[in-house]
Amino acid sequence: MKMDIERLARPEIVAMKAYASARSSAAADGILLNANEAPYTHVADPEWQRLALNRYPQPQPALLRTRLAELYGVGEDKLLMTRGSDEGIDLLTRVFCRPGQDAVAECSPCFGMYRIAATIQGARVIDVPRQAGKGFQIDFEQLEKVISEAPDVRLVFLTSPNNPTGDLISRAQLEAVLAATGERALVVLDEAYIEFCDAASAIELLGKWPQLVVLRTLSKAWAAAGVRCGIVVADPAVIGLLQRVIAPYPLSAMAIDAALAAISAASAERQRRFVAAVRQGRADLYRFLEQCDFVRQAWQGEANFILVRVADGSGLVNWCAARGIRIRDFGSYAGLAGCVRLTIGSPAELAALKSALTAYGEQP
Numbered sequence: 001m002k003m004d005i006e007r008l009a010r011p012e013i014v015a016m017k018a019y020a021s022a023r024s025s026a027a028a029d030g031i032l033l034n035a036n037e038a039p040y041t042h043v044a045d046p047e048w049q050r051l052a053l054n055r056y057p058q059p060q061p062a063l064l065r066t067r068l069a070e071l072y073g074v075g076e077d078k079l080l081m082t083r084g085s086d087e088g089i090d091l092l093t094r095v096f097c098r099p100g101q102d103a104v105a106e107c108s109p110c111f112g113m114y115r116i117a118a119t120i121q122g123a124r125v126i127d128v129p130r131q132a133g134k135g136f137q138i139d140f141e142q143l144e145k146v147i148s149e150a151p152d153v154r155l156v157f158l159t160s161p162n163n164p165t166g167d168l169i170s171r172a173q174l175e176a177v178l179a180a181t182g183e184r185a186l187v188v189l190d191e192a193y194i195e196f197c198d199a200a201s202a203i204e205l206l207g208k209w210p211q212l213v214v215l216r217t218l219s220k221a222w223a224a225a226g227v228r229c230g231i232v233v234a235d236p237a238v239i240g241l242l243q244r245v246i247a248p249y250p251l252s253a254m255a256i257d258a259a260l261a262a263i264s265a266a267s268a269e270r271q272r273r274f275v276a277a278v279r280q281g282r283a284d285l286y287r288f289l290e291q292c293d294f295v296r297q298a299w300q301g302e303a304n305f306i307l308v309r310v311a312d313g314s315g316l317v318n319w320c321a322a323r324g325i326r327i328r329d330f331g332s333y334a335g336l337a338g339c340v341r342l343t344i345g346s347p348a349e350l351a352a353l354k355s356a357l358t359a360y361g362e363q364p
């Protein structure tokens with residue numbers, strides 16, 4: 001399907017002449033006197049010398065892009081590397097939402113940054129709440145109604161597996177939303193946790209649906225949250241528009257180096273073992289929670305966490321904090337009264353969590 005993506009973008013971004021940085025407009029070889037850099041670094045340590053800290057890095061590092069394209073099975077022209085998915089969400093909102101006019105749609109409870117990015121941009125947030133009584137299933141009928149009736153919706157944010165409920169969106173459900181959206185908006189599918197489940201990535205649907213944008217990250221299964229590397233995977237027309245807005249050098253030399261190490265062949269082997277361990281830990285913790293009298297409900301989900309409802313979520317958070325264990329309170333989110341989210345940590349961390357929970361349950 002061919003689609004005019006630019007028609008959805010803010011006209012001033014389309015009309016703007018994008019900034020051309022020194023590194024994006026000339027090769028980085030020969031005598032480099034075009035970027036007002038220092039000719040050498042002051043850091044003597046050879047490990048740092050290797051990174052050429054005195055030079056601006058490549059705006060979209062070629063080797064990392066090639067590796068990520070291999071990893072995701074997609075053309076390099078469909079990738080944009082960003083400072084975490086957080087930046088991808090921000091760029092999409094800034095490019096596609098006119099302040100005071102356009103809107104984004106989300107299905108709460110969901111990741112909080114969609115709303116924050118929209119609010120910063122002055123875009124309205126249309127929430128289609130998930131159905132608490134039905135395992136937090138998305139109300140697809142209502143979502144499709146919102147998309148077809150609100151002409152100002154530019155971005156539909158979906159998450160699979162979702163944070164904090166852990167549920168997946170099926171291929172059929174996703175394609176139904178894409179069909180209902182047509183050329184009116186982009187459908188942004190955030191797959192931050194996809195490696196933890198068996199479901200295939202929607203990246204393979206990009207050729208069929210140019211309005212689909214997939215967000216991936218190295219922060220979760222790749223165990224590299226500190227690197228700050230997220231990836232927008234989308235039609236080259238979407239990537240080109242985002243590139244007009246992204247900072248000239250978003251990834252530092254250290255981040256590029258670390259991202260390459262994080263997805264190297266050796267790390268990939270460890271990643272497979274880690275994902276298996278998380279899934280095992282998740283199943284074990286879920287079984288344990290089912291036996292806790294104070295647990296009212298637990299959602300095992302398909303990611304690296306479990307959502308749990310208890311009578312007093314904040315009390316449980318404080319109880320764990322007093323024992324040096326931090327868990328996340330979701331009680332203030334609509335529909336999540338008494339809910340806390342437990343990340344699947346290492347076996348030792350989970351053992352500590354279980355003993356804190358056991359002691360909590362044994363209180364008089």
Ligand SMILES: Cc1ncc(COP(=O)(O)O)c(C=O)c1O
Nearest residue numbers: 084085086111163192217219230
């Ligand atoms: C659904 C979802 N998307 C994106 C992010 C942010 O990822 P990144 O670290 O790549 O910015 C998170 C972080 O928790 C998340 O839960």
